[in-house]
Amino acid sequence: MIALHREDAGYPPELRELRPAPDPLWIDGDLAVLDRACVAVVGTRRMTPYGERVARELAAALARSGAVVVSGLAQGIDCAAHRSALGAGGASVAVLGEGITSFLANARGRRRLLAMELRAHGALPPIVPAQGWMFAKRNALIAALAQAVVVAEAPIGSGALITAADAARLGRPVFAIPGPLGARASEGTNALIASGAARACLGADDVARAIGLTVPASDAVNDPLLDALASGPLDLDALARRLGLERATLRPRLAMLVLTGAVVDQGDGRFARGAG
Amino acid sequence: MARTLGCALWGLETALVTVEVDVANGLPHFAIVGLPDTAVQEARERVRAAIRNAGFEFPLRRVTVNLAPAERRKEGTGFDLPIALAILRATGQLSVDPDGLCLGELALDGALRPVRGAMPRVRRALLSGITRAYVPIGNAGEAAALGADAIAFGSLRDAVAHFEGVTRQAPVGVPPPAQVPPPIADLRDIVGQETPKRALEIAAAGAHNLLLVGPPGTGKTLLARALPSILPPLDPDEAVEASAVHSVAGLIDPERPLLVARPFRAPHHTASHLALVGGGTPPRPGEVSLAHAGALFLDEFAEYQPQALDTLREPLEEGAITISRAGGAATYPARFILVAAMNPCPCGHAGDPGIECTCLPDAIERYRGRISGPVLDRIDLRVHVPRVAYEELRDERTREPSSAVRDRVCAARERMRARGRRTNAELSIAEVKRHCRLDDSAEALLAEAMRVRKLSARGYHRVLRVARTAADLDRSDRIAGDHLATALLMRAAP
Numbered sequence: 001m002i003a004l005h006r007e008d009a010g011y012p013p014e015l016r017e018l019r020p021a022p023d024p025l026w027i028d029g030d031l032a033v034l035d036r037a038c039v040a041v042v043g044t045r046r047m048t049p050y051g052e053r054v055a056r057e058l059a060a061a062l063a064r065s066g067a068v069v070v071s072g073l074a075q076g077i078d079c080a081a082h083r084s085a086l087g088a089g090g091a092s093v094a095v096l097g098e099g100i101t102s103f104l105a106n107a108r109g110r111r112r113l114l115a116m117e118l119r120a121h122g123a124l125p126p127i128v129p130a131q132g133w134m135f136a137k138r139n140a141l142i143a144a145l146a147q148a149v150v151v152a153e154a155p156i157g158s159g160a161l162i163t164a165a166d167a168a169r170l171g172r173p174v175f176a177i178p179g180p181l182g183a184r185a186s187e188g189t190n191a192l193i194a195s196g197a198a199r200a201c202l203g204a205d206d207v208a209r210a211i212g213l214t215v216p217a218s219d220a221v222n223d224p225l226l227d228a229l230a231s232g233p234l235d236l237d238a239l240a241r242r243l244g245l246e247r248a249t250l251r252p253r254l255a256m257l258v259l260t261g262a263v264v265d266q267g268d269g270r271f272a273r274g275a276g
Numbered sequence: 277m278a279r280t281l282g283c284a285l286w287g288l289e290t291a292l293v294t295v296e297v298d299v300a301n302g303l304p305h306f307a308i309v310g311l312p313d314t315a316v317q318e319a320r321e322r323v324r325a326a327i328r329n330a331g332f333e334f335p336l337r338r339v340t341v342n343l344a345p346a347e348r349r350k351e352g353t354g355f356d357l358p359i360a361l362a363i364l365r366a367t368g369q370l371s372v373d374p375d376g377l378c379l380g381e382l383a384l385d386g387a388l389r390p391v392r393g394a395m396p397r398v399r400r401a402l403l404s405g406i407t408r409a410y411v412p413i414g415n416a417g418e419a420a421a422l423g424a425d426a427i428a429f430g431s432l433r434d435a436v437a438h439f440e441g442v443t444r445q446a447p448v449g450v451p452p453p454a455q456v457p458p459p460i461a462d463l464r465d466i467v468g469q470e471t472p473k474r475a476l477e478i479a480a481a482g483a484h485n486l487l488l489v490g491p492p493g494t495g496k497t498l499l500a501r502a503l504p505s506i507l508p509p510l511d512p513d514e515a516v517e518a519s520a521v522h523s524v525a526g527l528i529d530p531e532r533p534l535l536v537a538r539p540f541r542a543p544h545h546t547a548s549h550l551a552l553v554g555g556g557t558p559p560r561p562g563e564v565s566l567a568h569a570g571a572l573f574l575d576e577f578a579e580y581q582p583q584a585l586d587t588l589r590e591p592l593e594e595g596a597i598t599i600s601r602a603g604g605a606a607t608y609p610a611r612f613i614l615v616a617a618m619n620p621c622p623c624g625h626a627g628d629p630g631i632e633c634t635c636l637p638d639a640i641e642r643y644r645g646r647i648s649g650p651v652l653d654r655i656d657l658r659v660h661v662p663r664v665a666y667e668e669l670r671d672e673r674t675r676e677p678s679s680a681v682r683d684r685v686c687a688a689r690e691r692m693r694a695r696g697r698r699t700n701a702e703l704s705i706a707e708v709k710r711h712c713r714l715d716d717s718a719e720a721l722l723a724e725a726m727r728v729r730k731l732s733a734r735g736y737h738r739v740l741r742v743a744r745t746a747a748d749l750d751r752s753d754r755i756a757g758d759h760l761a762t763a764l765l766m767r768a769a770p
Contacts, residue, residue, distance in 0.1 A: 045636055049627075075637045109641045233627060235660035236471045236765065247470065248758045252717060255761035259724045267644060268489040268620040269660030269766075270627055 001028040001100070003125075017170055018144045022137075026125050028100055029118065033068055033091045037211050040070045040146035040167070041085075042139075042160040043077025043153045048185045049232030051077055051153030053273055054177050056084040058150060061204030063090020065213040070095065070146050072138055073103075073115060077152045077160070082114055094121035095142045097135040099128035106130075136162060143167035147211045150175040150201055154188035161188050168197060173210045175201035225253060226262060226273055233272035278365035280358040280378050281406065282343070283397035284350045287559060287599070287606025288520055290400035292377075294344045295355065297362035302338035308359070310343030313351040313558075322353075322382045323360045330386030330432040335367045349604060351558045353381035354391040357410065360432055361439075372439050376408030376425070377401040379415065386432040390414025395523035395533065398424050399516070410435065417451040418523055418533040422516065454532035459505035461498050464677040468664045472499055475659040475766055477681050480506045481688040482745030483699035485592065485614040485654060487577065487768055490661030491628040496617035499661065500573045503615060504540045505678035507571070508686045511698075514569040517609055521565050524608075539570035541612075545577075549584040553591065554608060559599035564591045565608035577616035578646045585651050588614070592654040595702075614655070618647075630663055649769065653734060656701075656742045658768035688748040700745045705737055712740040717757030725764060739763045 003024035004011045012034050015021050027034075041059050043051060059069045059081040069085035071078040073094035085092040096103050100121060104112060115121065124134065139159055143149055143166035151174070154160040167174050176198035179186020192198035201207060204215045228234065228242045236254070240247045254271065257263040264274045282293045293310075306320050327334045341359055343350050357380035364370040379397060381389040394415035399422055401409060408425045411418075416428035426448045429435045437443045463473055472488060476499060479486040488496040510518065519535045522528050543551060543563045554562030564572060574580060591597045591610035598607045620626040621640040626633040635643075692700055695711055703711065714722060725731050731739060740755070742763035747755045 046634075047637070079637065109638070109645060111638060111641075235662055237468070238662065251761035251765060252721060252757040255721055255764045256724065258765065259721070259728055259730055261728070265765075266627070268627060269658050 001026060002031075012145060014144050014147075015141070018140060022141060026099075028121055029093075030091075033093060034145070036068045036091070037066065037213060038070045038093065038146045039067045039207060039211065040142045040149040040163065041077070041081035041152055042071055042142065042149065042163050043081075043151055044155055044158045044160060044185060044188075045074055045076035045078075046155075046185065047076040047080065047153055048183065049272065050179065050183075051185060052080050053230070053232070055080045055152035057273075058152060058177070058201070058204050058207070059084040059092075060088035060090075061215045061218070062207060063088040063092075064218070065204065065208045065215040066090075067208065067211065067213055068093055070142055072097065072135075072142060073111065073118070073121065075111065079111055079114060081152070082118065083110075086114075086117055092118055093145070094118050095138050095145065096121055096124065097138040098130035099124045102129045135159060139163040140166045143172060144170055146172060148173045148175065148207055150177065150207055151189050151192060151198065152177050153179060153185050155185050156187050156191065158188050161192070164192060164198060174198040175207055175210075177201045223257070223262070225250075225257065229263065229271065229273040233266045233270040235270045239271065278362045278373070280362040280365070280374050281376065281401075282355050282358040283377055283379065283400055284343075284348065285352060285354070285393045285397055285524070286348075286604055287561075287608055288396050288524065289607065290396050291345070291348065292400060292404055292406075293350065293355070295358040295362050295378075296342040296344060297359070297366045298340045298342075299335050299363070299366045300338045300340070304336045304338070306339045306341075308341040308343070310341075310346040311349045312343060312355075313349055315353050316343070316350050316355055319353065319356050319359055319382075322356055322384060323363065325384040326356070326382035326386040326432055327360055327363065329384060330436075332364060332369050332432075332436075333367070335363070339363060339366075352391060352393070353389075354379045354393070354397065356380060356382040357388065357412075357432070357435070361435065364436065370436055370439055374410060374439060376410055376427075377406055378410045380410075380412040380429070382432060388412040388429050388431055388435075390530065392526040393520075393524040394418045395422065395516075395528070396520040398422050398426075399520065414530045416448040417530050418519075418528060420448045420450050421519075421534045423450075451532055451534075453534060454529065454536045456537050459502070459678065461502040462505055462678045463502050463681055464675050466495060466498060466502065467671060467675070468668050469495065469499065469661060472659045472661050473681075474762075475657045476503060477506060477685060477749060478742060478745050478762070478766075479503070479613055479615065479657055480508075480681075481685045481699075481749055482692070482742065483611075483613050483701040484656040484742055484745065486616070487652075487655045487658040488615070488617040488661050489620050489658060490617075491626075491631070491663055492619060492624045494661045494663050496661045497575055500542075500575070500615045500617055501540075502678060503571050503573075503613070504538060506682045506685050507538045508682070508689050510536060510538055510569060518569040521561050521568055521608060525561050525566060527566070537570075539567050540573065541567040541570070542573040542575065545575065545579040547580070547584060549581065549587040552584050553587045553597050553610075554599050554606075555601075557601050558604075559601055559606040561608045562597070564588065564597055564610040564612060567612035568609045569611065571613040571615055574614065574616045577618040578643055582646055582648065585646075586648055589650055589654065592651075616655070617661075619643075627660070628663055653732075653769040655768040656738050656763075657766045659766060684749055687751070688745065691748045691751070700741045700748070703741055703744070708737050708740050708744075712744050713754050714760065715754045715756050718743070718755050718760040721757055721760050721764065735767065735769065739767055742766070
């Protein structure tokens with residue numbers, strides 16, 4: 001853990017645009033990661049299966065294009081993005097709204113493991129318990145660090161919309177992923193697009209191109225089975241019904257896709273599309 | 277000096293006990309030696325009062341009772357009758373030696389009361405070549421059901437009258453077998469849920485453990501309660517073993533003591549770990565042992581105390597549970613099919629298309645984390661039980677009844693028995709190697725699973741056992757791709 005002051009050489013130049021810029025900036029991890037192109041993928045904590053899938057697929061594709069995925073290590077979309085970027089072999093940076101030691105003291109389970117795995121996280125001194133105002137500062141920091149911001153899924157009033165507004169103020173391109181009409185979890189993102197505050201993100205290509213990167217062609221299998229899982233996880237019976245297949249023919253195919261990682265087991269007997 | 281025969285019980289372990297009584301001159305005194313516990317010590321008061329109130333005379337001399345072999349602790353009230361008869365014999369108030377196993381608790385007025393655990397004690401006597409058992413009327417059925425020559429008494433007076441030949445009692449007839457209770461639920465009544473039904477069938481056939489996950493009100497409980505309707509009938513030796521556990525727990529119907537239906541136990545989720553695995557001094561059997569040879573249904577699986585769930589690990593692995601206490605250890609059998617049901621998240625609606633889930637991801641993770649990895653690892657089958665659409669509920673097409681499924685299950689068990697095991701869940705690692713031949717498509721799947729390291733060594737063998745059961749249900753000698761895929765897709769632990 002090191003403290004970077006504004007006048008230090010390694011201080012991320014983008015942060016100097018912030019008023020006031022964090023001084024000092026506390027960072028734990030690999031500093032070199034911050035020199036690479038960063039894209040923020042943010043969104044709601046109460047994500048839907050749709051939001052989770054698009055966040056995962058987007059983060060994985062961005063990681064493959066060489067971008068560093070920045071987010072806030074909150075539950076929901078943030079974690080899905082971090083995890084998927086790491087899973088695709090990319091790097092990821094978490095900007096915490098509290099000190100890392102305080103975070104580790106409270107976080108449990110997979111989110112704690114994720115924090116240990118991340119290439120860099122930081123902003124605040126190690127021992128700073130969470131307080132409401134810090135999260136708004138954190139959001140501004142995410143917007144400043146990133147060269148583009150994508151809101152994956154956000155209802156009206158979500159903190160991710162604050163990040164989007166900060167990014168717009170700093171002149172960063174803002175993207176929002178359109179969601180189904182009538183879904184509360186997508187009202188914020190849809191409104192961003194409707195008002196012109198954000199561009200509709202129709203794929204990782206849109207975002208990568210905006211910062212001068214290209215997403216390598218994916219070798220993902222084109223299987224109608226994966227299409228059937230596009231709107232959310234399904235169990236075996238529902239999948240067989242949707243595809244019009246006998247369960248006996250579906251099972252070996254599904255088992256193979258689970259083994260290759262194209263489909264993941266949700267832990268409750270349902271199956272979701274993998275990030276690949 | 278007189279001798280009668282009793283039987284001591286520790287868990288299901290039994291040993292014949294010779295009750296020796298010596299009546300000598302000296303100051304009036306009554307002592308029981310041979311490691312009696314409190315209940316046996318108190319026999320002194322009961323026996324003294326019962327002998328007097330039955331119209332006999334309690335000797336005002338020095339009475340010493342020895343329970344041999346003397347080095348193991350004796351517990352329970354079953355020694356009252358042999359002690360009383362030995363005292364009467366030693367004082368000449370009884371002129372013949374009782375020639376069989378004596379068992380029973382005395383009331384102060386001399387009446388005989390039934391005791392717990394009569395069945396394993398009578399079985400011990402039968403195994404030792406003692407066919408005659410003198411028991412209280414309430415235990416007569418248990419003794420007769422095992423084939424013993426059971427003579428039932430209502431009181432100490434009756435017993436003496438019988439031995440003296442005044443009023444001879446005839447041996448009690450073998451009680452009629454209990455009626456098989458009508459199953460609570462039939463698979464015919466459950467709409468949709470094809471994969472959960474198939475998982476239930478595989479669980480019943482191979483004795484694999486099953487976890488049902490789904491929103492509230494989707495029929496998880498109904499599915500679980502339909503399990504008894506597709507379980508094969510009890511084998512005779514299983515029936516005796518399971519009935520013996522129920523006898524020790526005092527849960528036997530005296531009229532129809534032998535179980536005919538496989539037990540189905542459903543303890544509430546507030547049950548403590550002692551209630552589940554047994555405990556107390558002397559150790560009593562818990563729910564896992566009462567479910568022996570049957571099924572244990574744990575509804576709201578995630579709501580049990582984590583400590584209680586973790587105690588399931590030993591019985592799930594060993595098929596038995598050993599309870600150790602200061603006074604000694606008791607081992608009870610505990611080979612059961614675990615059927616667990618839980619909601620996918622605290623609010624219950626994760627993955628429910630009808631109702632939005634209000635839980636945050638961390639809360640869901642915490643909820644699922646309440647079931648520890650080692651327990652999850654022993655659950656072979658996990659299926660999602662979804663909400664069934666209204667249109668499907670109106671579906672009037674005929675569905676397969678439980679009886680048809682049960683026939684398939686019985687046929688599959690027949691194939692398993694031909695391999696020398698009761699169920700596939702009991703196959704040893706060597707037997708898994710010998711009996712689980714894969715066809716080409718299954719071989720390819722398994723190779724891929726091993727390549728991506730999705731399976732631990734334990735997981736590998738568990739998956740093959742389940743696949744073997746799926747193949748047995750299809751009457752197939754080789755495990756096909758679909759059988760292995762079923763096992764892989766339903767496995768709970770990664």
